[in-house]
Amino acid sequence: MRLHSLSSDSPISSPDSKPKSPISNLIDFTLLLSDELLLRVFSKLPDSQRNSNFLVCKRWLYLQGRLVRSLRVTDFEFLLSGRLVLRFPNLNQVDLVSGCWVSSRNSSILLSHGVLSMHIDPWFLLCSNVGDNVVLESVLIDRGLKVLATGCPNLRKLGLVGGSELGLLNVAKECELLQELELHKCSDCILQGIAAFENLQILKLVGSVDGFFTSLVTDIGLTIVARGCRRLVKLELSGCEGSFDGIKAIGQCCQMLEELTLCDHRMDDGWLAGLPYCENLKTLKIMSCQRIDANPGPDEYLSSCPALERLHLQNSQLRDKVSVRALFMTCGAAREILIRDCWGLDDDMFSFANNCWRVKLLLLEGCSLLTTEGLESVVLQWKELQSLEVISCKNIKDSCISPALSEVFSVLKNLKWRPDTKSLLSSSLIGTCMGKKGGRFF
Incomplete structure (x- = not known):
C-alpha cells in the first residue's frame, strides 16, 4: 500500500544533489482514508485475505480486531488482562469453555471430552473426577465475566464452565441482548443467575459428566430457569436430574419452547408425563441415555404432545418395553422419526x-x-x-x-x-x- 512519489523533483534533475533514501520517497495514501471507510473495504475481502491484514501496521491491526465477531478463548489470562476486549471490542459470540481450566501447556497428555480439550499434569489422572480439580476458581471466572460484559455489551452468545451466580448476574446486567448461553458444571445455585437473562432463547446446561466433573441440577433449578427465562426456544439438558415437576414447570412457563434435548439424563421415574405440558414443543431429542423412563405411570397420565413433529433417538438404550411404549405414546403426533x-x-x-x-x-x-x-x-x-x-x-x-x-x-x-x-x-x-x-x- 505504500507507493513511490510521482513528483517531478527527482535526483536526476540536479546532479550535484545527494541521493535520497528510498524510505523518504514512500507515501502511505491509506492515511487519507477514515477508519470507517477502511473497515468497509476490509469487510468486503474474503477471510483468506482479511486475516493477514493485521500484519501491515498497528492501525490495520486495530481495525482488523473490530471486524471479529466470534472468538474461542483458550487462555483465560488473555481475558483477565483486558487485552481481549481491547483487541476485539465488537465481539458478539465468545466461547470460554476451553479457557476455564487449569491447563498445563508443557504436559504431553491431552485430555479431550466433547467440545473441550486441554493439556493436564499426570497426577490429575489419579482423581476420580478430573474436571473438579482442574477448573478455575469461581472468583477468577466471575472477574473475567465482568471484564467481558463491560467491554462487549452487545454479546449474543456465551459459553463457559463454572462461575457463580454473581458472575452471571453481571453478564445479565450489561449484556441485555444475550440470546444463547452454554454453561458447563452448573448447579441449582448458579441457575439463579441464569434467570436474570430475560431475552435468553437458547440454553444448554451440563450438570454431571461421568469421570470428568460432578454437579447437581434438580427440579429446583429447572423451576428457577422456567420462571426466569420465559422466552426459551431451545433447551438442552445434559447430565441433569429432575422429574415430572421440573418438566411440567418448563412446559407451563416457557410457552415458546420448540426444541428439547435430553443427553445422558438422570431424570426420576415419571418425567415423560410432563412433556404434554410443552404445548408448542416440535422437536424432542434423546441422546446417549441409558434409560428412557423406567416407570412412566398409568396410561391415563400419558397423553400426546399436540405440536410435536420430530422424534430423534441416538445412542440410547431401548431395551425396556414399558418406557419405549410410553415414549411412542407421548410422541404419537410425530411426523418424523429418526433412530x-x-x-x-x-x-x-x-x-x-x-x-x-x-x-x-x-x-x-x-x-x-x-x-x-x-x-x-x-x-x-x-x-x-x-x-x-x-x-x-x-x-x-x-x-x-x-x-x-x-x-x-x-x-x-x-x-x-x-x-x-x-x-x-x-x-x-x-x-x-x-x-x-x-x-x-x-
Whole structure:
C-alpha cells in the first residue's frame, strides 16, 4: 500500500544533489482514508485475505480486531488482562469453555471430552473426577465475566464452565441482548443467575459428566430457569436430574419452547408425563441415555404432545418395553422419526411405533436387531409415509421384502435403502481383485 512519489523533483534533475533514501520517497495514501471507510473495504475481502491484514501496521491491526465477531478463548489470562476486549471490542459470540481450566501447556497428555480439550499434569489422572480439580476458581471466572460484559455489551452468545451466580448476574446486567448461553458444571445455585437473562432463547446446561466433573441440577433449578427465562426456544439438558415437576414447570412457563434435548439424563421415574405440558414443543431429542423412563405411570397420565413433529433417538438404550411404549405414546403426533445407533430396538420394541400413525419420514441407522418383518409390520400401517432411509441394519434383508412392502417403496418420494453394508462393500469391490484370499494385503 505504500507507493513511490510521482513528483517531478527527482535526483536526476540536479546532479550535484545527494541521493535520497528510498524510505523518504514512500507515501502511505491509506492515511487519507477514515477508519470507517477502511473497515468497509476490509469487510468486503474474503477471510483468506482479511486475516493477514493485521500484519501491515498497528492501525490495520486495530481495525482488523473490530471486524471479529466470534472468538474461542483458550487462555483465560488473555481475558483477565483486558487485552481481549481491547483487541476485539465488537465481539458478539465468545466461547470460554476451553479457557476455564487449569491447563498445563508443557504436559504431553491431552485430555479431550466433547467440545473441550486441554493439556493436564499426570497426577490429575489419579482423581476420580478430573474436571473438579482442574477448573478455575469461581472468583477468577466471575472477574473475567465482568471484564467481558463491560467491554462487549452487545454479546449474543456465551459459553463457559463454572462461575457463580454473581458472575452471571453481571453478564445479565450489561449484556441485555444475550440470546444463547452454554454453561458447563452448573448447579441449582448458579441457575439463579441464569434467570436474570430475560431475552435468553437458547440454553444448554451440563450438570454431571461421568469421570470428568460432578454437579447437581434438580427440579429446583429447572423451576428457577422456567420462571426466569420465559422466552426459551431451545433447551438442552445434559447430565441433569429432575422429574415430572421440573418438566411440567418448563412446559407451563416457557410457552415458546420448540426444541428439547435430553443427553445422558438422570431424570426420576415419571418425567415423560410432563412433556404434554410443552404445548408448542416440535422437536424432542434423546441422546446417549441409558434409560428412557423406567416407570412412566398409568396410561391415563400419558397423553400426546399436540405440536410435536420430530422424534430423534441416538445412542440410547431401548431395551425396556414399558418406557419405549410410553415414549411412542407421548410422541404419537410425530411426523418424523429418526433412530440412530440405539441398542435393544428389535421387532417388539419397534412395534410400539404404530401409535405414531402420522409419520411421513422414517430414518433407521445402526439398528442391528430389527428385521425386515418388524419393519414391514409398522410401515404398512403408516398411510402418510413419504420418505424412508434404512442404513446399516444388518438383519433387514433384500430377500425378505414382501410384495406389499415393495408396493410401499414404489410410491415413496424418497427411498434410501442400504441396510447391509457388507453386500454394498462386496459389490463395490467387483473387478478390483480385493476380497480374495491372498489377493491384496494392507
